[in-house]
Amino acid sequence: MLFPEHDFLDRFGAAAKAGFRGVEYLFPYAYRLEDLAGCLREAGLEQVLFNLPPGNWEAGERGLASLPGREAEFQASVAEALRYAEALDCPRIHAMAGLLPERADRETVEAHHHTYLKNLRFAAGEAAKAGRDLLIEPINQRDMPGYFLSRQADAIKVIDEVGADNLRLQFDVYHCQIMDGDLISHMERQFHAIGHVQIAGVPERHEPDLGEVCYPEVLARLDSLGYTGWVGCEYRPAGNTWAGLGWGQAYGLSTDTTTRGH
Ligand SMILES: O=C(O)C(=O)[C@@H](O)CO
Numbered sequence: 001m002l003f004p005e006h007d008f009l010d011r012f013g014a015a016a017k018a019g020f021r022g023v024e025y026l027f028p029y030a031y032r033l034e035d036l037a038g039c040l041r042e043a044g045l046e047q048v049l050f051n052l053p054p055g056n057w058e059a060g061e062r063g064l065a066s067l068p069g070r071e072a073e074f075q076a077s078v079a080e081a082l083r084y085a086e087a088l089d090c091p092r093i094h095a096m097a098g099l100l101p102e103r104a105d106r107e108t109v110e111a112h113h114h115t116y117l118k119n120l121r122f123a124a125g126e127a128a129k130a131g132r133d134l135l136i137e138p139i140n141q142r143d144m145p146g147y148f149l150s151r152q153a154d155a156i157k158v159i160d161e162v163g164a165d166n167l168r169l170q171f172d173v174y175h176c177q178i179m180d181g182d183l184i185s186h187m188e189r190q191f192h193a194i195g196h197v198q199i200a201g202v203p204e205r206h207e208p209d210l211g212e213v214c215y216p217e218v219l220a221r222l223d224s225l226g227y228t229g230w231v232g233c234e235y236r237p238a239g240n241t242w243a244g245l246g247w248g249q250a251y252g253l254s255t256d257t258t259t260r261g262h
């Protein structure tokens, strides 16, 4: 989402110049593995996270994990994601849950839930064999109406029900603020399950210093809980990416114009 000023493969270099040490993006599948691996190597960056193939994104699909009848496709998507993860040395992958049909009745919701648990058990098992973590992420209903997993508490329930050590919570502070609020207590209560964190300003999903969330406090609390994982900057810059990086100076990012490379 950062550096849309650049072509996708040029964003790696820009991220490294800005001081980032790792990168995440939604999907690598449109690119050749050799090109992605080369970009990471040249820029000296770690690949931190990407999503499993989500079904037909252009047609509006947002993941397969809870979709009854799509199990074979989901299983193939796990294999494809793990193939990329291996080649890019990426320790974690995110399985998007998918959408419920409009006005879903109780039986339909239950069928999704059952499928979700079964698929996540399968995917966590495959990921464990490959030495990787599988993540699930509550996503807010305003941005993704009908998304199957929206509440922080529901994600923890699913993680407990699946019962796999490598199934972890992708704690996106932006979504949590919109759906549940009470950010710091959610972080504290769910800390044992957190495998990755993402941030953005609320409500516009711009830079973390724009909007209603006090990120210096949220991130300080995350540190004091002993978090040693990654924090993904999953926001849409309000203008030029570089111009908006001031918020990150406190965390080692650079806004030095001489390092911009353009
Ligand atoms: O939209 C988000 O938030 C994400 O983290 C994407 O990976 C979609 O799940």
Ligand SMILES: [Mg+2]
Pocket: 137, 172, 198, 234
């Ligand atoms: Mg996210």
